[in-house]
Amino acid sequence: MRNIVNCIICGKEGKVFFDLGDYHVRGCNDCQLQWVEETFEEKVLEDFDYYWAKDFFLQNEELLCTYARTELENLKKFLFPTPHSPLSTPYSWLDLGCGFAYLISEGQKDGFKVTGVEANEGIVNLIKEREPLNIIHSLINEVNFPEHSFDLVTLYDVLEHLLDPRETISKVSGWIKPKGFLAIEVPDGNSLFRKIAIFQFRLTFGKWKVLMRSAFHKHPGGHRYAFTEFSLSKLLNQFGFETIAAEKVMMPFKLHLNEVIKDYSGVRKIVYIVFLVFFYYLSQFLGMEHRLKIYARKT
Numbered sequence: 001m002r003n004i005v006n007c008i009i010c011g012k013e014g015k016v017f018f019d020l021g022d023y024h025v026r027g028c029n030d031c032q033l034q035w036v037e038e039t040f041e042e043k044v045l046e047d048f049d050y051y052w053a054k055d056f057f058l059q060n061e062e063l064l065c066t067y068a069r070t071e072l073e074n075l076k077k078f079l080f081p082t083p084h085s086p087l088s089t090p091y092s093w094l095d096l097g098c099g100f101a102y103l104i105s106e107g108q109k110d111g112f113k114v115t116g117v118e119a120n121e122g123i124v125n126l127i128k129e130r131e132p133l134n135i136i137h138s139l140i141n142e143v144n145f146p147e148h149s150f151d152l153v154t155l156y157d158v159l160e161h162l163l164d165p166r167e168t169i170s171k172v173s174g175w176i177k178p179k180g181f182l183a184i185e186v187p188d189g190n191s192l193f194r195k196i197a198i199f200q201f202r203l204t205f206g207k208w209k210v211l212m213r214s215a216f217h218k219h220p221g222g223h224r225y226a227f228t229e230f231s232l233s234k235l236l237n238q239f240g241f242e243t244i245a246a247e248k249v250m251m252p253f254k255l256h257l258n259e260v261i262k263d264y265s266g267v268r269k270i271v272y273i274v275f276l277v278f279f280y281y282l283s284q285f286l287g288m289e290h291r292l293k294i295y296a297r298k299t
Contacts, residue, residue: 002039004035004036005037009033010028014026023036036224040220091111092152093114094114094150097158115135115150116134117136141171148178153182157186160223165235186232188292242299243295244296257276
């Protein structure tokens, strides 16, 4: 498979921004987009256990379900801004890269007609053992649906992992009904963490790559793209979507804390907790949260 040299939004050749040794990060200043140049065969995702923290998800299931309920209520406020009975008729919802499907599980309880797509067969089997949800085991680039099948499509923590987000948005554009909605969440390319990673890399003339390698990954399932509100809105606009709202968010603190410190103990654990608390709230204070959420409507 060829490396990704050109910007997926404007088509221009991207410049090498960061040489990380065994891989490179290119960028397009015009579109405010950065990406990992080197690629892999996406088919490996069906067998590769890219859920490096599967046990973490299962151990924090109650917390994740609570978080999913909060996410659903926020989504409903966006979908149904005026009081009425929005689900008097089935409201079809497709969640691409649904993971453990906590979000659409809550949606089904509220009357949504849900469909999830997940590449990892082991996770799909876990979901089906847990509850009766319509989950399709497939790569996103291989799944297909009839035109205008869904009122809502969600892509939470998905686009940044794909080799070709443009192809996915193109497919989604056809699946969504006219005036239907698309909700996306990705790491924010303008977050405090990424700004510090860039500063660290440049200050050391590329010798200290730790943070930058944490921001961009070469391995399957890793973070390959860094979107900003500008770049993501520009990409969506090319496929007939109008961005109607954008917000910067943080992962719930308790969940974020559990994820970061799970591998540490003793003094090192205490140091990480102190640093995390400072960094977490500083990001919010500066308006440089690490997540970007975009709501768009199909025109």
